[in-house]
Amino acid sequence: MEFLLRREKKLCQKYDSLSKPINKDLKVGISADLYLETLNGLRHNSEDGTTGWFIWSGKFEERDDFFKPICAEHLLKLKPEVLKYLGLDIGFRFLIGKDNYEDVWFDKKISNV
Template structure:
């Protein structure tokens, strides 16, 4: 039986609708790989099936990634690396630092960032203070800034990968830098002396 992109897109939809489990996706992939009856002649189909077969060495099977697999199967941009691998953001970080005359000062992805509750809103603001123990010094928020104690919540920097991965491209900026970005490509980056002295 020939496996088509349409077949895999239907599986993506079933997973996203809760009609098939992660184990069901893995079993489908494993059966397809080892079956003498299944066939496909498409690199995207092949990549997807082999990625589904082993999430330990590929991408986690979750809703965010399933939407990305579906996009790729539909012929759209492949963003799985951007949403899953921290190191895919190193070169963009260096380019941004060079463009705005900042030292490239990368952070440890396991350390904490302060974020506001809803990072899906635009625009996004970010500023980098000096780091303290266990933190990166970065604070990121959307909407109106607030001085309330509960405005920022700490999360590990790497969790931004599956929330708003484009933020990571700015996290190599040095202490004292700020940014303002949105999903439409707006970008403003500047150095704020007051922050660097705090």
């Protein structure tokens, strides 16, 4: 587990983010099409037993039922490649895809929500 925390912290340093590890017992919002190739993630403030993370693949849709809650621990079994991003601070986003594509950025609009 300590190795995993080091990976999260290293990524946070790379993108000039505070390190805010998640509680793996809390919920993450995921889309039903999580098995498509490109994964997107964004972190809002956590509330009501959530990590603040929303993760999806495919086209984002503004529907109330687009995201379903899942325990973060279960998400990490389904998509272990997202683990190193989950320590990023509120307002950060990531996009990962084939051939080790990675884009991480801070979105000020998210941090103000």
